[in-house]
Amino acid sequence: MNYIPYTPLANLPTPLDELPRLAKKLGLSKLMMKRDDLTGLAGGGNKARKLEYIFAEIVSGGYDVVVTAGGIQSNHARMTAAAARKLGLDVKLVLGGPDFTDLQGNILLDSLFGAEIRYLVDDDANDRLTDEMKRWGSELTAQGRKPYLLPIGGSTGTGALGYVKAMKELSVQFPDGPVQIITGIGSCGTFAGTILGCSLYLPQARVIGISVSRTIEGITQRTKELLKKSAALLNIQSNTEQIPIECYDRYHSEYGVMTNEGEQAIRLCAEFEGILLDPVYTGKVMAALIDLVEKNIIDRNIPVIFIHTGGLPIIFSFEKELGSSSRCTKIYK
Ligand SMILES: Cc1ncc(COP(=O)(O)O)c(C=O)c1O
Structure with missing residues (x-):
């Protein structure tokens, strides 16, 4: 595989955390979170x-x-x-x-x-x-x-390489075996890199993408283009057209708008694990995970890894929506 130069900007490797309380709540045998919200660089993220x-x-x-x-x-x-x-x-x-x-x-x-x-x-x-x-x-x-x-x-062929490398990193933390990896999809680079990286380093992984804006058709086309470009940069000979693409486009609202399910997922993750998700991306992905487990599309008996792609600052532009249930009692002297 070709070596591609990079400029160190992120704190790597990011942790792979166990989420035992949330796993129990959702009925999953094992739930882990790849903490790419902790990459650093002014607030973290993918x-x-x-x-x-x-x-x-x-x-x-x-x-x-x-x-x-x-x-x-x-x-x-x-x-x-x-x-x-x-x-x-x-x-x-x-x-x-x-x-x-x-x-x-x-x-x-x-x-x-x-x-x-x-x-x-x-x-x-x-x-x-x-x-x-x-x-x-x-x-x-x-x-x-x-x-x-x-x-x-x-999201260019070059940018997506960041997630090829992330899967190499993950394969050290989670030695290969059946696993379901779930991530959000915006411009498709994270998803494409994750798919390509898994095909190289975690071949037993099933990668599940959750759209925050695009349709399945749009995602499939764009992801295939990026897969091809990134594979060419790495000088990978295999035909990327054959790699399966699994994504869902029914969990988003208008881009930038929080869904009710997303809000509930944010509160659940915060209250069960002390971890913050955001209203535009990761909250929707967690809501999708909950629904896909309920519908038995995600197998409860196979470990799940949720890629936390960041987005923390967005919470601070949703103070009206998220602050409405605050349990704060003011005490005046
Ligand atoms: C927090 C967060 N999660 C997920 C995504 C989606 O990543 P990508 O654009 O690579 O599909 C983005 C992109 O904007 C993001 O900011």
Whole structure:
């Protein structure tokens, strides 16, 4: 397999934790969590692994400014901004979504990194975010800068390699045997890397992806493209078309909106295991896990590994929804 250069940005390996109380509650023989929310890099999350490979390209290519895009609460944008600053580079973000008055969650952190932001009000469509990113890139080039345009979510063949490496890491923590690995899907890079990594290092694993925005057809097509690109970078000869893709698209709402089931899953995980999930990604994935177990689509007798992909800052933009059940009694002197 080819060696691919990377720039260390994440705290690795992340722990593989047992979740015994939640396992019992759900009726699973064994439930573990791969704690990629603990990768570090300004709040943690899956993007740190992708960015290690992407920033190696950026640094070796001599780029002086990174331009990327995402929704108002993009974890990818926040972590790209942090990585750029850590490596002494300038950063520009094209973000979009509902209008806002106060900076909260990830967009607050983006501004702390001094990222210049262009915000598309009430519009987070990927193609328009990408168009604006390209426009900004051209402006920067005309000014004599060397911009690196980083696609939404960091989901390129190179970025997905972060999850091939994650599965190598996991195979040391969980020596091969039947296992069900569940992860969220946004731009598909984490899912594609996990599938490819399992085919190499955990061949008995069943990988289950949960969409937070795309349809099954969209995911399958994009994941196949990424699998092919990442395999080519690694010089893997096998036909990636043959690798099975299992994903579900019935657990999401409009992107960025919390579902009732997602909220219940967040509370369950917090109260049973002291672990925080987020409303946009991991809460929905946990809600899907609960439902797939109830429907016997996930086998209760085979261990389950939940990949916690991060997203912590998003909680702090849902204070109204999540704070409504607070059991706080104020005592005045
Ligand atoms: C917390 C979190 N989980 C999961 C995902 C999905 O990862 P990917 O975009 O690689 O599919 C993202 C991506 O934005 C994320 O921020």
